[in-house]
Amino acid sequence: MKYLTGIFLLLLMQTATASQCRVDGGGWIDVTQDSVSIQVPVKTNPGTGLILLDGYQLECRYTPDGFPALFRDYWHTWDNALIPGPKFTSYRMGLRIKNTDYPVPVGRRIHIATMPNNGRGVNLNTYMYILIQGSPGNPIDIVQGDLLGTMVLKQTNNTGNPLEPIVRVYLYADNSFVVEPSTCTINNDQAIDVNFNQVDRTRIGESVISTPITANIRLNYSCPDPGITLPITITLKGPPAGFDSGVLNMSNPDLGTGLLRAGVQVRPEGAFQTNIYNSSGGDDVTFALTRRVGSTPATGDFSGSATLVMGVP
Structure with missing residues (x-):
């Protein structure tokens, strides 16, 4: 036992x-x-x-x-x-x-x-x-x-x-x-409305440099912690157009929207470098409407979406 x-x-x-x-x-x-x-x-x-x-x-x-x-x-x-x-x-x-x-x-x-x-x-x-x-x-x-x-x-x-x-x-x-663990914001975290208004489809250019259909937007950067001065990156997050990987996809498959900062094109998933001085900063950027080469886009409303993300180099 x-x-x-x-x-x-x-x-x-x-x-x-x-x-x-x-x-x-x-x-x-x-x-x-x-x-x-x-x-x-x-x-x-x-x-x-x-x-x-x-x-x-x-x-x-x-x-x-x-x-x-x-x-x-x-x-x-x-x-x-x-x-x-x-x-x-x-x-x-x-x-x-x-x-x-x-x-x-x-x-x-x-x-x-x-x-x-x-x-x-x-x-x-x-x-x-x-x-x-x-x-x-x-x-x-x-x-x-x-x-x-x-x-x-x-x-x-x-x-x-x-x-x-x-x-x-x-x-x-x-x-x-x-x-995203940072509370720094672009335009106070509000949606940025890029409105091209009424567009003559015959005037839309085939590249972001040549098109006359543009919209200028001011980007304002701010961080709640005081005294921050350092370089930052702004990354464009969004799907590229099927006909041009350098511009954002639109609901109309013959249209795309490109981003220019200081005359330089920023591709989807690309970024540009800028700076924050004493916890704030800003840039003027241009959104440019383009069309597929050789196309005549259909009339009607169109839309697209993307996100701008602040980060560090």
């Missing part, structure tokens, strides 16, 4: 630290070698002074093993509890744990979850966030599969098991998204 009792206790010790996790009610994933890799669908939600990377529910549980439900695991943060992924290393990050924010470096022993041995998942209610900044910075382009960050947690229990493993939860993006 002593031999059988010894085997029983050994099995109890092995299962006492076992855990599983899942996302949005999906299949359970075993925590193996004290780590688990999770694919999470992320949304970016602005908060007070931060952008929250949430939009999913991450649950973990004490792996069902048939033992009494009085057994429990406890998950806490540990040293450097958040290690941001490579694309976030130059930004100020943190963890929101049960609606309380902890900036990096996140310390140890912050309680996250208690997991009874009842087979039920417990929502960790813990998300990464980015602190926004009042100076220019480049948008963060997250691609599906990117490592968002690693949570370093300590797992304890009430089973008498002396093992207290470190659990690393690797969070990978299950979707692509772009997040």
